[in-house]
Amino acid sequence: MSGTTAQGIPSRTVRPPTAGPFAPERGGSRLGAVLDWLRRNLFSSWGNTLLTLLVLALAAEVLPPLLRWAITHATFAGTSPAVCRSDGACWTFIRVHLLVFFYGTYPPAERWRVNLAGVLLVAFAIPVLRQTMPHRWVWLLLLLTVFPVVAGVLLVGGVFGLAYVDTSLWAGLMLNVVVSFVTVAGSLPFGVVLALGRRARLPVVRTLSIGYIELWRGVPLLTVLFMSAVMVPLFLPQGASIDRLVRAMAALVLFNAAYMAEVVRGGLQGVPAEQEQAAESLGLSWWQVQAFVVLPQALRISVPAIINTVVDLFKDTTLVLLIGLFDLFGVIDLALKDPAWISYSKEGYLFSAVVFFFCCFAMSAYGRSMERRLARAD
Amino acid sequence: MTRRPSRQARAAQWLLLLAVIAAAWFLASMAGANLARRHIPFGFGYLAGKANFDIPFRLISWSVGDTYFRALVICILNTLLVSALGVVTATLLGFLVGVMRLSINWLVRNLALGFIELIRNTPQLVQIIFWYVAVLRTLPGPRQSIMLPGGMLLNIRGLYLPTPVFGSHAAMLCLIALALLLATPLVWRLRLRGMSVGARSLVLPLLGVALAVVSIDHVELPRLQGFNIAGGVQVIPELVALWAGLSIYAAAFIAEIVRAAILSVHKGQREAALSLGLRQRQVLSKIILPQALRVIIPPLTSQYLNIVKSSSLGAAVAYPELFAMFAGTVMQQTDREIETMVILMAIFLSFSLTTSAAMNWYNRYVALRGG
Numbered sequence: 072m073s074g075t076t077a078q079g080i081p082s083r084t085v086r087p088p089t090a091g092p093f094a095p096e097r098g099g100s101r102l103g104a105v106l107d108w109l110r111r112n113l114f115s116s117w118g119n120t121l122l123t124l125l126v127l128a129l130a131a132e133v134l135p136p137l138l139r140w141a142i143t144h145a146t147f148a149g150t151s152p153a154v155c156r157s158d159g160a161c162w163t164f165i166r167v168h169l170l171v172f173f174y175g176t177y178p179p180a181e182r183w184r185v186n187l188a189g190v191l192l193v194a195f196a197i198p199v200l201r202q203t204m205p206h207r208w209v210w211l212l213l214l215l216t217v218f219p220v221v222a223g224v225l226l227v228g229g230v231f232g233l234a235y236v237d238t239s240l241w242a243g244l245m246l247n248v249v250v251s252f253v254t255v256a257g258s259l260p261f262g263v264v265l266a267l268g269r270r271a272r273l274p275v276v277r278t279l280s281i282g283y284i285e286l287w288r289g290v291p292l293l294t295v296l297f298m299s300a301v302m303v304p305l306f307l308p309q310g311a312s313i314d315r316l317v318r319a320m321a322a323l324v325l326f327n328a329a330y331m332a333e334v335v336r337g338g339l340q341g342v343p344a345e346q347e348q349a350a351e352s353l354g355l356s357w358w359q360v361q362a363f364v365v366l367p368q369a370l371r372i373s374v375p376a377i378i379n380t381v382v383d384l385f386k387d388t389t390l391v392l393l394i395g396l397f398d399l400f401g402v403i404d405l406a407l408k409d410p411a412w413i414s415y416s417k418e419g420y421l422f423s424a425v426v427f428f429f430c431c432f433a434m435s436a437y438g439r440s441m442e443r444r445l446a447r448a449d
Numbered sequence: 450m451t452r453r454p455s456r457q458a459r460a461a462q463w464l465l466l467l468a469v470i471a472a473a474w475f476l477a478s479m480a481g482a483n484l485a486r487r488h489i490p491f492g493f494g495y496l497a498g499k500a501n502f503d504i505p506f507r508l509i510s511w512s513v514g515d516t517y518f519r520a521l522v523i524c525i526l527n528t529l530l531v532s533a534l535g536v537v538t539a540t541l542l543g544f545l546v547g548v549m550r551l552s553i554n555w556l557v558r559n560l561a562l563g564f565i566e567l568i569r570n571t572p573q574l575v576q577i578i579f580w581y582v583a584v585l586r587t588l589p590g591p592r593q594s595i596m597l598p599g600g601m602l603l604n605i606r607g608l609y610l611p612t613p614v615f616g617s618h619a620a621m622l623c624l625i626a627l628a629l630l631l632a633t634p635l636v637w638r639l640r641l642r643g644m645s646v647g648a649r650s651l652v653l654p655l656l657g658v659a660l661a662v663v664s665i666d667h668v669e670l671p672r673l674q675g676f677n678i679a680g681g682v683q684v685i686p687e688l689v690a691l692w693a694g695l696s697i698y699a700a701a702f703i704a705e706i707v708r709a710a711i712l713s714v715h716k717g718q719r720e721a722a723l724s725l726g727l728r729q730r731q732v733l734s735k736i737i738l739p740q741a742l743r744v745i746i747p748p749l750t751s752q753y754l755n756i757v758k759s760s761s762l763g764a765a766v767a768y769p770e771l772f773a774m775f776a777g778t779v780m781q782q783t784d785r786e787i788e789t790m791v792i793l794m795a796i797f798l799s800f801s802l803t804t805s806a807a808m809n810w811y812n813r814y815v816a817l818r819g820g
Contacts, residue, residue, distance in 0.1 A: 112553070113556060119553065122556070122557050123554060126554075273462040275462040275466050289797060289801035290758070290794045290798060293762070293776075294772065294776070294797065297790070302786050305479075305786060306479050309482075382570070386570075386571070386572040386573070387572070400574065400575055400578075404578070416583045417583040417587075420578065421579075424575055427570065427575065428567065431569075431570035431571070432570045
């Protein structure tokens with residue numbers, strides 16, 4: 072390890088391409104430039120060359136069997152496991168179940184409602200995410216108020232001639248998206264309130280906020296989800312009951328609000344105290360100071376960290392599997408219980424990993440671009 | 450100085466407190482009524498009752514019919530075991546990947562980047578179940594065990610590690626070794642001439658390890674006997690899967706922490722040290738790492754806490770840790786939902802609070818004295 076440490080730190084000064092005996096002449100050939108890049112990045116010293124060869128050897132060992140399994144010997148067509156070869160991946164499993172993975176057990180005739188809700192989500196979200204869009208706050212407000220009502224009516228139904236679809240039928244990727252959206256929309260405002268509470272100069276408010284935040288951040292999410300599943304019925308009046316999905320989403324909102332609060336607090340600390348003092352000296356009330364001066368700046372700073380939290384909670388939605396709700400991963404796991412497909416767990420898990428990867432990677436990439444924008448603005 | 454809150458605001462906060470208390474009282478009375486209807490009195494006395502289940506993996510002895518309290522201790526130990534293993538491996542792997550991420554070698558750098566992005570952007574539960582079902586459950590049987598370096602064996606029944614067999618003076622020597630280990634912070638505070646903090650803190654543990662090694666009589670290697678493996682310690686696949694899932698996931702986050710910390714050391718520091726005639730290795734160990742370490746510690750603490758909290762995902766692969774056993778088996782057998790949840794949350798909270806207290810102490814130490 073020590074060798075790697077000494078080697079790994081960018082400790083030696085990287086020679087500029089124009090220095091040294093092997094540097095290409097100005098306007099040199101393309102091949103020369105490529106060779107020069109190779110020399111600088113892969114073969115600059117004995118240790119470096121050794122590392123390069125080591126990585127190449129590793130790749131030669133791992134990649135060919137992997138490619139053979141995943142592509143050349145894999146099966147894509149067909150509808151039954153009988154067509155699959157024993158030495159290759161059976162992507163047929165994914166193809167056959169694809170719609171179930173996305174919509175779960177939502178009635179096939181009503182799937183257009185899920186699609187429409189998804190399109191609406193994108194339509195409302197794009198103006199919020201576009202960094203040059205005017206009136207982004209208005210769009211954010213619409214996304215958090217109008218959209219949930221419309222999407223809720225679409226997905227649940229029972230009014231305007233839409234057939235009622237029980238939440239026990241919601242599953243697959245749509246469940247991940249619904250749960251994540253509700254969690255973000257609920258925990259962000261609550262988290263802002265908690266963050267303000269933690270900084271308040273009122274001892275009772277401050278203590279309650281700190282206690283709440285530290286309590287939820289100190290326990291695993293699973294305990295909170297389990298509480299929603301097994302304990303909530305004990306705290307309700309006799310005969311009353313709350314839908315299981317609603318309970319799980321409430322638990323996720325309460326839990327993630329504590330994390331959002333810490334993220335927003337980080338943003339609040341980044342706003343210079345003079346801002347608050349200046350606003351106060353203008354005669355604004357505490358609420359006006361927070362709403363019009365402090366929070367807009369604090370939230371702007373904390374957007375990248377908020378996005379990180381959103382990525383984390385999107386990944387955490389898989390945990391609802393352990394309280395009997397079936398998200399994308401849960402549906403895949405369920406499909407793998409079918410004796411016909413039982414031996415294709417690698418394919419199923421890899422597929423869910425790929426879907427999660429693309430969703431999360433897109434979100435983190437957006438977060439990083441925001442971060443760069445903020446850094447440039449400073 | 451911001452102004453003092455108004456009188457109304459100060460009065461209103463007591464109303465808030467009153468509302469919180471009223472809500473808590475309402476919930477408690479609801480729960481009381483519901484429990485009375487089920488004829489279950491509230492209390493923790495059930496921990497003394499007999500538990501009629503087996504615990505497939507434990508560090509101390511257990512037989513069916515022992516008390517729930519003993520089961521609780523066993524499960525806490527199991528949780529601590531997998532967390533400790535996870536913390537050690539995640540730290541080693543995380544530092545390695547973090548340093549690789551800054552390598553001047555393009556291939557190494559991007560290999561590390563690919564690893565980090567892949568792991569950070571997929572759910573931990575998927576990873577743990579992948580290791581368990583898709584990797585460990587498809588391994589060959591004991592007769593075709595995979596040989597790993599260091600005499601380790603891997604097959605569908607788990608990972609077999611070689612075990613040291615201690616000689617006659619072992620107990621005493623190990624006690625001395627433990628005492629030396631515990632005395633480390635004392636030596637740390639002494640200012641031994643010409644020794645850095647790192648060297649000072651290593652003296653006693655190294656002596657302790659040397660003593661422990663001396664007391665080993667021989668090492669027992671796991672080997673095939675009949676249809677099973679004899680000798681060595683068996684680590685059940687559930688533990689291996691959870692261990693791998695916890696440490697690989699945390700390692701990706703730790704790698705990013707390490708990278709950011711090393712980059713946070715101003716490059717003028719390195720240039721100044723080099724111009725003073727220090728060697729590359731000295732620059733790294735005396736200038737860059739001590740400064741980077743200070744930046745690393747707070748986020749590293751929260752990663753360690755995440756490992757402890759995520760160990761509850763053992764429930765997904767049936768590793769008998771605290772959450773899996775108590776929120777599962779025990780809750781079903783005793784119908785004590787509220788008490789069990791209170792115990793679970795109290796234990797996890799105390800883990801979190803002690804870890805952050807310890808890390809805060811260490812953080813203050815590093816911050817004040819310097820590396």
